[in-house]
Amino acid sequence: MSSRLYLKAFSLLSLVLSFLLPGGLSAQAQLQSGQFLEGDKPVVDYYEDLDDKTYYHQKRIHGMKGELNNYSQKLHNLQKRFDEIFYGLSSQRKFSTPFDLTNQPSRPESGRFEYNSTLPSIEERRPRASLIEEVREPVVDQLAFNVQSPGEFTGGEQAPAPSSKTSAGSSGSGLGKYLILSPAVGFPHRTQDNADSLRKYDPGMAVSLAAGFRNGGARFGLGASFKKHSFHKDALNKGTGSALTGSSETIAAYLDLGYEVALVGSLEGYAGLGLGYFTSRTDDPLDRREDGFFATGALGLSYQFTHLFALRLGYRYYHEEEVPAHLSELGFDFDF
Structure with a gap:
C-alpha cells in the first residue's frame, strides 16, 4: 500500500516538473533576450x-x-x-x-x-x-x-609657363645662384694695319662662363671668357711680303652684371655688362702680347624651360685691343 502511494507521488512530481521546466526556461530566455534588445x-x-x-x-x-x-x-x-x-x-x-x-x-x-x-x-x-x-x-x-x-x-x-626667375631665386625667396655657359661665334670688325703687318682676321669662336648670385631680376657675379681668331688670307707680313698664318687668342676675367625682365609667359629679356681685365697673344712675326682694360655688353632673349634651366640667344660686344668683335651667342642658364 505504501509503495503505491510513493509511486503515485513520484509520478505526480514528474508531471509537474515536465510542465514547469520548459516554461521556465522559455520565460528566462525571453527575459534575457528582451533585456539584451532593450539594453542595445x-x-x-x-x-x-x-x-x-x-x-x-x-x-x-x-x-x-x-x-x-x-x-x-x-x-x-x-x-x-x-x-x-x-x-x-x-x-x-x-x-x-x-x-x-x-x-x-x-x-x-x-x-x-x-x-x-x-x-x-x-x-x-x-x-x-x-x-x-x-x-x-x-x-x-x-x-x-x-x-x-x-x-x-x-x-x-x-x-x-614655369615661374620666372625675375621674381626671386629658385628657392622662392632671397638669393638664388646661377651658372651661365655661352658658346659664341665672333665676327671681328677691325683690321690692324701698321708698318709691320696687315692683320685681318676671320670669324672665330668664343666661350664665356659666368657664375654668381641672382636676386629677383638682378644678377651679379664673376665671369671669364676665351676668344680665338685665325688670320684672314689677306693678312700680310709687310717686311717679307708673306701671308700671316697664325692666330690671336684672348683671355679675359670680368665682373658680371645683368638684369632680366619677364616679357610674355616663359620668355624673358636680359641685358648684361662685364668689366675687367684681358690678356692676348698674337702669332705674327713679332709675337705680340697685350693686356689691359676689358669690357663686354650683352642683349638678348631667354626662354625659361623649367625653374632650373633657361636657353639664351643674344648679341654680345667683345672689346679688346687686338680683335674687338661682335658675338652671336647661345647661352645655357642654370639656376640653383
Whole structure:
C-alpha cells in the first residue's frame, strides 16, 4: 500500500516538473533576450512625445546642413588656393552654399499631432532622459593647414609657363645662384694695319662662363671668357711680303652684371655688362702680347624651360685691343 502511494507521488512530481521546466526556461530566455534588445537600444530613440522627436531631428538636420555648407566653402577655397599655388590660376567663379539655412527649425505647437492613447506609455518602459541637445555650430578653420591665407594672383584660366626667375631665386625667396655657359661665334670688325703687318682676321669662336648670385631680376657675379681668331688670307707680313698664318687668342676675367625682365609667359629679356681685365697673344712675326682694360655688353632673349634651366640667344660686344668683335651667342642658364 505504501509503495503505491510513493509511486503515485513520484509520478505526480514528474508531471509537474515536465510542465514547469520548459516554461521556465522559455520565460528566462525571453527575459534575457528582451533585456539584451532593450539594453542595445540607444537612449536617443526614446522621446517624451512626437514633437520632441520631430524638433530634435530637425535640429540635427539643420546642423548637418551647416557643416556641409562650411566644408563646401573650405573645399572651394582649398581648390582655389591649390590652383593658384601650383598652376597660377585665379578662379573668378562665385561660390554659393548648397543649403539655405535662413529658416531655423522651431518646436511644433502643442496638439499638432494626435497620439493613440491605447499605446503603452514609453515612460513605463524606460525612464526618460534629456534628449534634446543643442546642435553645435560648425567650427571654422580646423584643417591641417590654413586655406584662407592671402594671395595675389591675376590672370586668366590658362596655365602659366614655369615661374620666372625675375621674381626671386629658385628657392622662392632671397638669393638664388646661377651658372651661365655661352658658346659664341665672333665676327671681328677691325683690321690692324701698321708698318709691320696687315692683320685681318676671320670669324672665330668664343666661350664665356659666368657664375654668381641672382636676386629677383638682378644678377651679379664673376665671369671669364676665351676668344680665338685665325688670320684672314689677306693678312700680310709687310717686311717679307708673306701671308700671316697664325692666330690671336684672348683671355679675359670680368665682373658680371645683368638684369632680366619677364616679357610674355616663359620668355624673358636680359641685358648684361662685364668689366675687367684681358690678356692676348698674337702669332705674327713679332709675337705680340697685350693686356689691359676689358669690357663686354650683352642683349638678348631667354626662354625659361623649367625653374632650373633657361636657353639664351643674344648679341654680345667683345672689346679688346687686338680683335674687338661682335658675338652671336647661345647661352645655357642654370639656376640653383
